[in-house]
Amino acid sequence: MGTATWKWEGEQVVGISLGTDAYNLADQRQDVLSRRDYGDWINIHNRPEDLDWAEWKIRWLFEQAGLLCPPVTID
Secondary structure, eight states: OEEEEEEEETTEEEEEEEEEBOHHHHHHTHHHHOOEETTEEOSSBTOHHHHHHHHHHHHHHHHHTTOOOOOEEEO
16 A cells, blocks of 8 residues: 655645555565554555555556656655
């Protein structure tokens, strides 16, 4: 799952905050990926390969719309 949230300054979008969680992967690999550490899932939040794909897709969508993509930051 990925979440992209607009960052606003007044009426203008000035950035996008991105976060990912690989819940399906955790379900498939419970022995390795779904252990809990202080109540949070470990090894599934903001995996580099998920972030890379999600950021690529965000930039691609803006390109398809003919718009300049604002900066993307990791949540």
